[in-house]
Amino acid sequence: MNNMNVPLITLRSISKEFPGVCALSDVSLDLYSGEIHCIVGENGAGKSTLMKILSGAYSPTSGQIVLNNEIYDELDPETAQNLGIQIVYQENDLVHSMNAVENIFIGREKTKKLGFVDKKSMYSEAKKIMQEFDIEIDLSVKIENMSVSDQQFVKILKALVNNSRLLILDEPTSMFNIEDSTKVLELVKKIANQGISVVYISHFLQEVLDIADRITVLRDGVVVKTYEEVKNITMGDLTLHMVGRPIDKFYQRDKIKISEEKRLEVCDLKLNKNSPEVNFFVKKGEIVGIYGLVGSGRTEIVRTISGADRFYSGTIKVDGVSVNINSPKDGIAVGIAHITEDRQQLGLNLCHSVLENLLIVKLQQMRKSLLYDYKKQGSRVQSIIDKLKIRTPNLLQKVIYLSGGNQQKVVLGKWLITDAQIYIFDEPTRGIDINAKYEFYEYMTELVKQGKSVIMISSDMPEIISMSDRVLVVRDGSIKDEFTQDEINEQNIVCSALGVAI
Amino acid sequence: MRKAKAILNDQRILLAIVILLMVIIVGTISPKFVQLSNIMAIFQQVSVLGVLTMCMSLLIISGGIDLSLGNMMALSAVVVASLLMQGKSLLLAVTAGVLTSTVCGLFNGLIITTFQTIPLIITLGTGQIFNGISLLIAGGSFLQFENKLNFLREIKLFNYIPLMVAIMLLCVGFMGVLVNKTKFGRRVVAIGGNEKNAYLSGINVKLYKIIAYTLSGAMVSIAGLILASRLNSITANAGSGYELDAMVACVMGGVTLDGGRGTIIGAFLGCLLTGVISNALDILGVHAYVKIIITGAIIVTAVVLSNISSLKRE
Numbered sequence: 001m002n003n004m005n006v007p008l009i010t011l012r013s014i015s016k017e018f019p020g021v022c023a024l025s026d027v028s029l030d031l032y033s034g035e036i037h038c039i040v041g042e043n044g045a046g047k048s049t050l051m052k053i054l055s056g057a058y059s060p061t062s063g064q065i066v067l068n069n070e071i072y073d074e075l076d077p078e079t080a081q082n083l084g085i086q087i088v089y090q091e092n093d094l095v096h097s098m099n100a101v102e103n104i105f106i107g108r109e110k111t112k113k114l115g116f117v118d119k120k121s122m123y124s125e126a127k128k129i130m131q132e133f134d135i136e137i138d139l140s141v142k143i144e145n146m147s148v149s150d151q152q153f154v155k156i157l158k159a160l161v162n163n164s165r166l167l168i169l170d171e172p173t174s175m176f177n178i179e180d181s182t183k184v185l186e187l188v189k190k191i192a193n194q195g196i197s198v199v200y201i202s203h204f205l206q207e208v209l210d211i212a213d214r215i216t217v218l219r220d221g222v223v224v225k226t227y228e229e230v231k232n233i234t235m236g237d238l239t240l241h242m243v244g245r246p247i248d249k250f251y252q253r254d255k256i257k258i259s260e261e262k263r264l265e266v267c268d269l270k271l272n273k274n275s276p277e278v279n280f281f282v283k284k285g286e287i288v289g290i291y292g293l294v295g296s297g298r299t300e301i302v303r304t305i306s307g308a309d310r311f312y313s314g315t316i317k318v319d320g321v322s323v324n325i326n327s328p329k330d331g332i333a334v335g336i337a338h339i340t341e342d343r344q345q346l347g348l349n350l351c352h353s354v355l356e357n358l359l360i361v362k363l364q365q366m367r368k369s370l371l372y373d374y375k376k377q378g379s380r381v382q383s384i385i386d387k388l389k390i391r392t393p394n395l396l397q398k399v400i401y402l403s404g405g406n407q408q409k410v411v412l413g414k415w416l417i418t419d420a421q422i423y424i425f426d427e428p429t430r431g432i433d434i435n436a437k438y439e440f441y442e443y444m445t446e447l448v449k450q451g452k453s454v455i456m457i458s459s460d461m462p463e464i465i466s467m468s469d470r471v472l473v474v475r476d477g478s479i480k481d482e483f484t485q486d487e488i489n490e491q492n493i494v495c496s497a498l499g500v501a502i
Numbered sequence: 503m504r505k506a507k508a509i510l511n512d513q514r515i516l517l518a519i520v521i522l523l524m525v526i527i528v529g530t531i532s533p534k535f536v537q538l539s540n541i542m543a544i545f546q547q548v549s550v551l552g553v554l555t556m557c558m559s560l561l562i563i564s565g566g567i568d569l570s571l572g573n574m575m576a577l578s579a580v581v582v583a584s585l586l587m588q589g590k591s592l593l594l595a596v597t598a599g600v601l602t603s604t605v606c607g608l609f610n611g612l613i614i615t616t617f618q619t620i621p622l623i624i625t626l627g628t629g630q631i632f633n634g635i636s637l638l639i640a641g642g643s644f645l646q647f648e649n650k651l652n653f654l655r656e657i658k659l660f661n662y663i664p665l666m667v668a669i670m671l672l673c674v675g676f677m678g679v680l681v682n683k684t685k686f687g688r689r690v691v692a693i694g695g696n697e698k699n700a701y702l703s704g705i706n707v708k709l710y711k712i713i714a715y716t717l718s719g720a721m722v723s724i725a726g727l728i729l730a731s732r733l734n735s736i737t738a739n740a741g742s743g744y745e746l747d748a749m750v751a752c753v754m755g756g757v758t759l760d761g762g763r764g765t766i767i768g769a770f771l772g773c774l775l776t777g778v779i780s781n782a783l784d785i786l787g788v789h790a791y792v793k794i795i796i797t798g799a800i801i802v803t804a805v806v807l808s809n810i811s812s813l814k815r816e
């Protein structure tokens with residue numbers, strides 16, 4: 001770290017108020033060149049808002065930004081970029097109808113004479129950076145045809161191609177598996193070594209402890225503490241400051257007795273003509289964890305069960321009766337709730353209220369008369385909001401105005417409110433803070449206590465290990481191994497997922 | 503197999519196939535249809551719409567729309583015609599016409615961006631304003647300008663291509679290059695595809711939108727000149743309905759109304775298809791009323807087809 005004495009950028013008592021919400025109050029922060037500064041805090045603590053003020057997306061209600069001895073009352077995106085502030089936003093914000101390379105250079109197009117774009121040099125520059133940071137994506141593919149994690153890499157590349165003095169990454173790894181996350185962490189270290197200041201936001205506290213030079217904890221829009229040294233901090237310390245009370249590091253779940261009755265049976269399921277057959281079952285009151293690397297086919301398998309995708313052949317039985325599931329509606333009808341992985345795009349009506357979003361599935365089920373009675377559901381909705389700690393000023397707030405993590409909780413909530421028998425969670429706790437995560441585990445335990453069944457896909461190893469009664473490992477589209485009780489440990493699972501001998 | 507699917511998903515190729523099929527079928531029934539002179543006639547018939555479709559596609563791709571295009575075109579042509587009738591020089595008249603529609607476009611752009619209003623409704627209103635001004639200038643009468651614009655029809659490049667057709671093709675080429683190859687064009691596509699993202703990427707979204715509307719306005723005057731030349735006269739209401747035809751051509755060509763998608767060539771082929779249909783039905787001697795029904799049916803089919811590829815995308 002150099003220039004430790006003069007900060008590159010200083011935020012001076014920044015406050016930001018939205019109608020009905022005070023997102024930040026009197027936040028001050030120094031950022032130095034070459035440091036990795038991590039910001040942690042619960043969902044809705046104000047992390048993204050603070051970063052958006054730095055990148056010029058929002059203007060602060062009060063406070064100043066000092067850079068190069070110049071004082072700015074607010075920035076706009078163009079100015080911020082010209083000053084060398086680059087950001088990877090938490091939300092997915094790409095132009096879906098354009099390809100990767102074009103997205104990377106939007107607003108910074110390379111041109112030849114007369115304003116003609118210079119595709120060649122854009123490709124070569126993007127390739128150069130991809131090589132430098134060991135990123136592999138196909139630049140000519142349209143965003144809409146890309147996987148979520150590739151899209152995330154496009155966002156990161158977009159921030160990297162421009163000369164930056166400050167790089168902000170807002171939960172860059174929440175869409176990634178371990179391998180890709182490691183890449184991003186390496187990349188962050190490399191960048192910081194080049195003397196660029198990095199602000200890194202994440203709910204993966206281990207990640208944070210691994211890479212941070214300094215850590216700032218935000219709670220309710222206020223800086224609770226800035227750690228100048230990371231050496232002796234534990235995750236416990238961090239969560240204590242984030243939440244304001246100590247919480248356990250490892251979640252201990254109440255085990256309950258599982259009934260012998262099979263709730264869901266999947267027999268000889270083939271996704272398409274040449275894919276392997278998949279067989280598994282879930283009992284009443286059981287939590288089945290599904291683990292597999294990204295691309296192993298785990299998501300595809302559960303998508304067919306809930307009716308989100310069609311399958312080629314096979315039967316699905318619910319309570320011993322074989323059922324026909326051709327669409328999500330059919331899935332809901334037989335009591336399957338499916339919480340998808342890609343929540344921003346598939347799970348929410350961003351421009352509708354929290355209340356409407358929470359009730360959208362429920363309403364389908366209780367449609368008896370023409371008119372819906374929203375008010376009757378009020379208490380039920382409120383209890384979900386309390387349970388998941390969804391931070392919203394009121395029930396009628398539009399979802400788009402919630403923080404990223406709180407949006408995810410709304411998706412979870414809307415399925416929890418329905419009376420399903422089988423819950424399928426695909427990466428349920430991505431982007432959710434540690435406190436809310438444990439609340440969600442409680443809730444899940446509650447569900448199985450009522451005799452319901454849960455299938456949970458997760459890449460979060462502690463989550464899989466502490467929550468599952470049984471773990472299925474998927475590789476190359478089929479279920480390779482099954483672990484129960486004592487066999488459920490990290491080594492077994494990882495070896496099986498990678499396909500190496502134990 | 504995958505490639506075949508990709509090709510069928512490409513609106514341009516789909517349309518080209520449809521047009522080709524029509525040409526072959528109708529050509530076999532009535533050979534007159536495929537004569538070079540008739541083909542030129544088709545191009546001449548779509549030359550006004552062709553230019554307007556270019557304006558419309560730029561705006562739709564940018565995430566906007568302009569329903570005042572028809573009336574804007576008429577206003578511009580009325581200005582030209584009345585100046586010509588007063589004996590003013592062609593150069594002066596044309597300059598005034600271009601300026602008129604450019605200002606109209608700028609006006610639309612300014613209102614839409616300053617007040618962040620829905621272009622659909624705003625331009626419906628401004629279209630009325632333009633129409634009113636045309637009526638004030640022209641009254642209810644036909645403005646005739648002593649064949650002073652005949653040169654657009656009569657001059658033929660290589661002895662075959664009427665000047666107006668060449669101009670239209672030039673407009674298509676210009677717009678195609680603008681949208682696909684230039685920084686301006688790519689930024690317009692980005693704005694239409696995701697306005698928030700474009701803004702956060704440091705693009706001056708308002709400015710680009712204003713430029714797009716203004717540019718489209720400037721181009722509308724070309725359509726106005728061609729229209730006046732073809733009719734050899736002009737009335738205040740001569741342009742009404744054209745904006746909807748242009749919109750249909752765009753959508754048939756795969757330019758979707760939510761912006762950021764579609765190609766200029768596609769839009770042009772959409773426009774050409776309407777011309778081919780109408781000409782073919784005439785040549786086949788289809789009754790005028792039946793012709794309307796068939797035209798409508800083909801439009802519906804084409805739009806449904808264009809939507810199928812986007813349904814798959816979901």
Ligand SMILES: Nc1ncnc2c1ncn2[C@@H]1O[C@H](COP(=O)(O)OP(=O)(O)OP(=O)(O)O)[C@@H](O)[C@H]1O
Binds near residue numbers: 048
């Ligand atoms: N545009 C907006 N309008 C109204 N309220 C907003 C807006 N953006 C954010 N908020 C509110 O401000 C608060 C802080 O949100 P912010 O997105 O900064 O949280 P965060 O710390 O990034 O959380 P997460 O970890 O969930 O991403 C939240 O209560 C949120 O609801």
Ligand SMILES: [Mg+2]
Binds near residue numbers: 047090170405
């Ligand atoms: Mg956030």
